[in-house]
Amino acid sequence: MGTRPLLNRRLAGMGSTIFAEMSALAVATGSINLGQGFPDTDGPREIAEAAANAVLTGRGNQYPPGPGIPELRAAVTEHQQHWYGLSYDPDTEVLITAGATEAIAAALLALLEPGDEVIAMEPFYDSYAACIAMAGATRVPLTLRAPGFRPDLDELRALITPRTRLLLINTPHNPTGTVLTPEELRGIAELACEHDLLVITDEVYEHLVFAGAHHPLAALPGMRERTVSISSAGKTFSFTGWKVGWVTGAPELVAAVRTAKQYLTFVSAGPFQYAVADALRLPDSYFDTLRADHLRKRDLLAEGLAAAGFEVFRPEGTYFITTDITPLGETDGLEFCRKLPERCGVVAIPNVVFYDNTEAGRSQVRWAFCKRDDVLAEAVTRLRRL
Structure with missing residues (x-):
């Protein structure tokens, strides 16, 4: 050795x-x-019962479809439409993953090549650094500083180089709790469009916002075709062990992420996918x-x-x-x-x-x-x- x-x-x-x-x-x-x-x-107990019922009635115990079960993909599109007015095609623009963690890994592995640079807001969730490294790319931190932990858009502009491929945006932000404002998101979107950058957004805390509101970056002009939006069931429904996440984006982006994802877990969480479809349809x-x-x-x-x-x-x-x-x-x-x-x-x-x-x-x-x-x-x- x-x-x-x-x-x-x-x-x-x-x-x-x-x-x-x-x-x-x-x-x-x-x-x-x-x-x-x-x-x-x-x-919620009724969601746990839905998972148990799926297991006992043989739904999802064998490999589910690669992109995820149709019921859950439809529920994800209904959720995006209901909360944010974003419309996606459940057949070509939604991918179900083993939690947001796999979605992030698959997206970074699919979209990056050695030599690419990724700008990510730091402090960053630890899997970001590992996945960027596994893709052979270089992480470039945009530091959020106490006490406000706001992104400095002038600093972001200065960090962009010809090697920059992708922005990795997390809002609501773990660990600082920062929720990006519409103005901050507009500034990020303008830079992404100006420099023709891809964007991955980690939005797993979308329903845990205490000040202002959650605004998806994909809703802004020019962003839908360049943004891979990621969320999951774990944080919203308190079933973190189920590991059910999803990607939404334009067909060519989702196809790229799916190509990497199929060689990571292939599929996962079959019966839980049926339960999460029910969970996403819970009342407001x-x-x-x-x-x-x-x-x-x-x-x-x-x-x-x-x-x-x-x-x-x-x-x-x-x-x-x-x-x-x-x-x-x-x-x-x-x-x-x-x-x-x-x-x-x-x-x-x-x-x-x-x-x-x-x-x-x-x-x-x-x-x-x-x-x-x-x-x-x-x-x-x-x-x-x-």
């Missing part, structure tokens, strides 16, 4: 994720896990209640974190809160998070792992508030020990 490392050098330093490390630490110490972003209660009141519940949880945890001495950047969307530990006399978020379980029995995630410009995020820590109220209240009580 010689001296060459076993792991592909493009993935050097990506051996295990911070989520795995911190979740293991939570188990080992019996801590409350506000690190990894998964709910501690399941989604479901989505309103989801948003209201998470707004209450956000405020409960934000007030507790402020009382414990953190600088709190109250998010406009998602189910994460970013804080700064500097007021506690700390500067190293990674060290802080590794010691926090022993100090007070709570686990969080250091934002520095989501940055290339590590100085911009060194003292930031992210907390998930998609937990039961009693769990959040207990976490707040424990954090008072700081």
Whole structure:
């Protein structure tokens, strides 16, 4: 085997994720896990029953169609039309994936070649860096800086080079909670059109917006034909383990993504696809209640974190809160998070792992508030020990 490392050098330093490390630490110490972003209660019972019924009646137990079952593709198009006035053809402009994670991987692997540059807003979700690396492309960070975490469109313009192939946009943004405004989206769209760039949008928190509203980039002039829009069921319906996501876009873009996707998982989540089709057709009141519940949880945890001495950047969307530990006399978020379980029995995630410009995020820590109220209240009580 010689001296060459076993792991592909493009993935050097990506051996295990911070989520795995911190979740293991939570188990080992019996801590409350506000690190990894998964709910501690399941989604609607009728949707769980729809999945069970699909299994028991033999729907989806064998390979579903490559693009996804027709019922779910139709439900995705109805959802896009109902919420955003976007019309898509369920047969040629929708692709069902193994969660948004696979959608992102398939899109990046399909659309990038070695030497291409991808501009992504940092801090960025960790799979972005890995997938860009696997495609042989180069990531170029557009840094969102505290306290506002707004994208600087002049900086974005300056980052674009002849090698720029693609913009990777995440709104509502994990981990900062920033929701891009119509003006910011217009500015991004104009740059994409001017430089003939492709755009991938990660919109998995689309129904968890507390200030303003979610506006899909694909709805803007000139963007439909160049945008791969991605979302998923996990965050909206609290079934993160089902891994059902979707891509919408122009036929040639979806065909490209599908080409890569078919060699990743081929197909997935057969019975769950039927249940998610039902979930997407839940009444608007479901989505309103989801948003209201998470707004209450956000405020409960934000007030507790402020009382414990953190600088709190109250998010406009998602189910994460970013804080700064500097007021506690700390500067190293990674060290802080590794010691926090022993100090007070709570686990969080250091934002520095989501940055290339590590100085911009060194003292930031992210907390998930998609937990039961009693769990959040207990976490707040424990954090008072700081």
